[in-house]
Amino acid sequence: MNYLLLLIATLPLLAQEKIKPEMTELWDPIPKVINPGNHSTPPSDAIILFDGSDLSQWIKSGSVEQAHWQINSDGSMTVQKGGGIETKEEFGSVQLHVEWRTPEKVKGDGQGRGNSGVYFQKVYEVQVLDSYNNRTYSNGQAASIYKQSIPLVNATRPPGEWQSYDIIFNEPQYDQKGNRIKKGSFTVFHNGVLVQNNVEIQGTTVYTGQPQLRDIKTPKRLYLQDHGNPVSYRNIWLRKL
Numbered sequence: 532m533n534y535l536l537l538l539i540a541t542l543p544l545l546a547q548e549k550i551k552p553e554m555t556e557l558w559d560p561i562p563k564v565i566n567p568g569n570h571s572t573p574p575s576d577a578i579i580l581f582d583g584s585d586l587s588q589w590i591k592s593g594s595v596e597q598a599h600w601q602i603n604s605d606g607s608m609t610v611q612k613g614g615g616i617e618t619k620e621e622f623g624s625v626q627l628h629v630e631w632r633t634p635e636k637v638k639g640d641g642q643g644r645g646n647s648g649v650y651f652q653k654v655y656e657v658q659v660l661d662s663y664n665n666r667t668y669s670n671g672q673a674a675s676i677y678k679q680s681i682p683l684v685n686a687t688r689p690p691g692e693w694q695s696y697d698i699i700f701n702e703p704q705y706d707q708k709g710n711r712i713k714k715g716s717f718t719v720f721h722n723g724v725l726v727q728n729n730v731e732i733q734g735t736t737v738y739t740g741q742p743q744l745r746d747i748k749t750p751k752r753l754y755l756q757d758h759g760n761p762v763s764y765r766n767i768w769l770r771k772l
Contacts, residue, residue: 573628573768580618580753581608581767589616592754607632607765610647610757617653621751624715624772625651627698632763633661635691639760641667645690647762648677650754651700654735654745657719657727659762662687674721677736682719682726693765694722701772702751703732709747 566575573579580588583606589598591614598616601609633645645661655676662673662685669675674682674696688694696719703715719727734742755764 573766574770577628577768577770578620579768581764583607583765586616588618588620590619592617603763605765607763609761609763610755612757612759615755615757617750617752617754619752622652622753622769622771623751624702625700626770626772627651627700627753628695628766628768629698629764630693630695630766631659632693632765633659633690634761637661637690640665642671644760645762646756646758646760648756648758649696649698650736650756651698652702652745652751653749653754655700655715655717655732656736656756657696657698657717659756661690663689674719674726676717676719676727676730676732678738679733679736679742680717680727680730682721683728684724684726686721686724686726688722696721697723699772703745705745705747707747709744711744 563576568574568577583602586598586600586602586608589600590596591599593614599613600611600616603609627649629649631647637644642660644665645659647659648656649659650656658671658673658675658677660667660671660673669681670678672682672685673687673694674685698720699716699718701716703711704713705711715732717727717730717732718725735745737743753769
């Protein structure tokens with residue numbers, strides 16, 4: 532027997548025996564205690580952006596006017612002509628929950644059917660669309676990172692039913708001169724199904740052309756799009772990351 536090899540093989544085990552369990556235990560920092568909520572209530576550390584009562588957290592996009600979308604008796608709001616709406620507050624990386632519904636009565640097809648969008652920092656869009664038996668370009672269907680990333684599956688419910696997005700947005704990093712120093716990412720769950728798995732954000736989501744660098748002067752607000760279709764939203768909250 533080669534006793535030298537046996538000794539070498541045994542050394543890590545001997546070293547491990549000298550390490551006590553408490554030497555690898557971390558007691559600080561202590562994670563903050565929150566109430567996680569349930570299917571109908573958000574976590575206790577969430578910022579409530581819309582609970583059905585008012586639009587006090589929102590303004591008409593590109594202005595200082597109060598948001599003009601219609602609040603409905605069921606606690607939702609519906610897109611109205613005159614443009615999208617955006618939050619008053621700016622946000623970096625967040626966990627977002629938003630529920631949306633396309634009209635039960637189907638009108639149009641492709642991109643003209645139940646079209647809206649959830650934009651992070653006003654330039655990174657997660658597409659909202661009635662993609663139930665409605666063919667369009669794959670990187671423009673519901674839950675796509677618009678014109679950048681095709682969802683892993685189509686988890687769309689029929690028109691008229693409520694749908695949910697749970698989105699992790701890690702914002703891209705820019706220096707003070709507007710140079711990007713780190714790309715961001717999206718993870719998206721559509722109706723509880725993982726459809727975007729830590730997808731790298733290539734740049735702004737644009738209809739024509741290639742992704743661009745974000746203008747760092749653009750406010751980092753959450754924006755909901757008016758695309759001419761009466762899409763409804765409810766139960767919108769986020770957590771800063």
